[in-house]
Amino acid sequence: MVLLNVSPMKGVIRFGKRGKLTLRYIGPYEVLQRVKNVSYKFALPPEIERIHPVFHVSILRKFVLDLNKVISEPDMEISKDLFHVEQxxxxxxxxxxxxxxxxxxxxxxxxxxxxxxxxx
Incomplete structure (x- = not known):
C-alpha cells in the first residue's frame, strides 16, 4: 500500500479538496505491478480514473498501518445532512x-x- 504525493493547483485535478488546507498525500492505494525500475502501476478508485495509473517513485510514500494510532469512531447519531445535535x-x-x-x-x-x- 502506497500514498501518492499530490500538488492541487489551479487547472489541475484537486482530488476533492480546495483552499489553503489541501491534501499533500492521497490514498492508500494498492500496487498492481512494477512497470520499470522506478515506476509502479496502481489500482485507482473510479473518482480519479482520469489520472494515468503509473507513477514514479519520487511521488510515493510508503503506507504503514499502525494499529496503535487507529482512532475508533465515536458513537454518536449523525443525521443524513451530516449534523449531530449536542444537548x-x-x-x-x-x-x-x-x-x-x-x-x-x-x-x-x-x-x-x-x-x-x-x-x-
Missing part, C-alpha cells in the same frame, strides 16, 4: 465580561458528549 446538560458557571461600553454575559455549559474539563 446541554447543565450550566457550570456564569460570569459577566466588562468591556469599555458594554457588559457581555458568559455561560459555561456542560454538554452530553464531554466531561467536566471540556466545558464550553
Amino acid at each position: 446541554p446538560i447543565r450550566i457550570m458557571d456564569t460570569q459577566i465580561r466588562k468591556l469599555r461600553n458594554k457588559e457581555i454575559p458568559m455561560v459555561k455549559v456542560l454538554r452530553n458528549r464531554y466531561n467536566m474539563e471540556k466545558c464550553t
Whole structure:
C-alpha cells in the first residue's frame, strides 16, 4: 500500500479538496505491478480514473498501518445532512465580561458528549 504525493493547483485535478488546507498525500492505494525500475502501476478508485495509473517513485510514500494510532469512531447519531445535535446538560458557571461600553454575559455549559474539563 502506497500514498501518492499530490500538488492541487489551479487547472489541475484537486482530488476533492480546495483552499489553503489541501491534501499533500492521497490514498492508500494498492500496487498492481512494477512497470520499470522506478515506476509502479496502481489500482485507482473510479473518482480519479482520469489520472494515468503509473507513477514514479519520487511521488510515493510508503503506507504503514499502525494499529496503535487507529482512532475508533465515536458513537454518536449523525443525521443524513451530516449534523449531530449536542444537548446541554447543565450550566457550570456564569460570569459577566466588562468591556469599555458594554457588559457581555458568559455561560459555561456542560454538554452530553464531554466531561467536566471540556466545558464550553
